[in-house]
Amino acid sequence: MVWVILNNGRYVGRPLKEDKTFNPKPIRILPKDAKPDEISWELEGDHIGGYIAKIRGAPTAPGFPPEPNDKVFALLGDQDKAEKWHFVPVPQHGLNQFIIVGHDQSDGKGWVAPQEVGEQINYKLLIVQPSYPPRYPSSEVFEIKQVVFD
Secondary structure (H helix, E strand, O other): OEEEEEEOOEEEEOOOOOOOOOOOEEOEEEOOOOOHHHHOEEEEEEOOOEEEEEEOOEEEEEOOOOOOOOEEEEOOOOHHHOOOEEEEEOHHHOOOEEEEEOOOHHHOEEEEOOOOOOOEOEEEEOOOEOOOOOEOOHHHOEEEEEEOOO
């Protein structure tokens, strides 16, 4: 199955134009004309143990030295360090809406989208608005849906 991840209608993915090293590759907000290869995600796992989110065959994780740990990367090497993400439904924000948190959910960290296209997805403490059910800023809420490309 192929999935897309969006934030405020903007694709989240891995640009085709990136350096040719084996270094971790940034996960970014992409333009509306992004190619299917840039935005096609594979999700392996389940809602109990978490999901390994892969893009172009590379699993994702927060950075680890020497990369900043407050950003999300695709791992070309060190794939054993892949994060098992938890997609927590937030139906109060709409259909197919989730916050994306790490395996250690107790640290309160999750994906946070930047404002500008081309910028990298952050991994930091989520802001929860004091309401019931809890509400999150739109930068922290992601739409995850299955797609079929022609």
